[in-house]
Amino acid sequence: MKKFETLEEEKKRRILEASLFEFAEEGYEKASTNNIVKEAGIGKGMLFYYFKNKKQLYHYLVEYSLRTIQEQYFSRIDTDEPDFIERMKKVTRLKWEVYLENLAVFQFSSTLFLSDMSGLPERLLSQYKKLQEDGFALLYKDIDLTLFRKDVSRDKLFHIIQYFLGGYEERLKNELKGQSVQAIDFEKYVKEFFEYLDVLKVTFYEEERT
Template sequence: MNAAIEEFVNNGYEQTSTNTIVKKAGIGKGTLFHYFNSKKDLFLYLLDHCIEVSKKEYIDLIDTNEGDIIKRFRHAAHLKKDMITKYPYMTDFMLVAFLSSSKDIVGELQERRVKVEAIGTEKLYSNIDKSLFRDEMDVDKAMKLMIWALEGYRVEKERQVKEEKSLSNDEYKDLFDEFDDYLEVLKQAFYK
């Protein structure tokens, strides 16, 4: 699994060879294809495994009892940072997978991304304390603006990561520090 994830991260789905994976893993090609019918099956299995780990190490740990959405975003960012530190290749693999445009797998990738994002969205946006927002504020619209801003931020950062392929730990730290700065701006704009 580690050899396959590393190869997919370094080369993308299209350019990764099962020959390279088996050589790096020190196994025979027959062994690989005993468990997986194709490179696509292996890739999707790895993605499903990474999604499960991500749910366990990140999504399931988001505290929905915290009603302050800014604090929840900040806590979620720290959880994600911890997960990235603990499983750097896994996180890079998920980015490579979800940003892949290979027509062989794009449908399955989109389906998985939609499901995992729906679970994460539910955890992030349920049970929010609306009394923290300014009295004159239309809270639902304010939350929509926050969501759009953070979604735009995520898309911009994904585009940068796609161009760079992977980020170092220091670059991830800078990314999370920057995210925290944006959360502070949102707090000042919308909270009492």
């Protein structure tokens, strides 16, 4: 894989994008290296010159995606915003920006996180676990809990919010599945999500803080 790392950036980008999209669309078992080399515009022998086999390529893509999400997304989250709802709005804007900048990585990651990851090497499972922990830590770091209502359990409020976020994301994935990126009105979905966040804020924040 060291040979792959020394490639010119444009050629490396073509191979990465072709591989990420193929695995994202077909899954590991059905993914075709023939399709990858065709899309990347290289010979099949060259792909296996850079990567010993399909599994090594897949593991490289997993590590590359985790690193990209950490560097391009998590490292840019603003933890100085103490209001949880407002932080979520900023995180949402940032996520869409990074998604559009790294479309292949995020599509691959979406299918990866929903798949059975038990077959991955322990080092990759550890990296994934750490990425999850880092993500949650950034979302909830230094949140001002005094903004929330005092007459109900704040732990339960956070759980309800988490359930909503998970359900909304799943609905969005199903709704956008198969659509081309160019055809998606991202602003419409961001606006809708912000409206839901405002409802959560009215419902769960102290009245004088809304």
